[in-house]
Amino acid sequence: MASLTVNNQPLEFRLEPDTPLLWALRDAANLTGTKYGCGTGECGACMVIVDGQAMPSCTLLLGEAEGRSVTTIEGLSPDRSHPVQQALVAEQAIQCGFCTPGIVMTAAALLAHNTDPTEADIKSALTNICRCGVYPRLVRAVQRAGQAMRGAERLMPVPAPAVATTPGI
Secondary structure (H helix, E strand, C coil): CEEEECCEEEEEEECCCCCEHHHHHHHHHCCCCCCCCCCCCCCCEEEEECCCEEEEECEEEHHHHHEEEEECHHHHCCCCCCHHHHHHHHHHCCCCCCHHHHHHHHHHHHHHHCCCCCCHHHHCCCCCCCCCHHHHHEEEEEEHHHHHHHHHCCCCCCCHHHHHHHHCC
């Protein structure tokens, strides 16, 4: 049994310690925003923030996550108010959306440590694969999110999720 904090909530997983964190999150915790892409950690679709660092959850084993703090896309900002989410919408840097949660988590981890990254910093950190090819817009979006985090820009709110989370609805 592995105990860790997920989205600021203590959780115990009764799974084998060699279970990839991705499957623990998706199947046991029903946090399906984290996506399965390549299974090798190279595409970035499964990125989560672990103790402040963006990490691929498909290669991080549950036993390795024991005692750590994990943030998924659901825990970053349930109402989509995080500056990275707002900036991605403002820059129209979302196409099909499959890679978006991983990109958001990678960019959020970068900006948590550096709200004024250079284009080179962003390209170095944001190695996520996007089949839609929105890379120039992603760089602009991360720069705008950093500006918003520094108070130099105000971004428009993103519409709330259309799915009700109230039980019984």
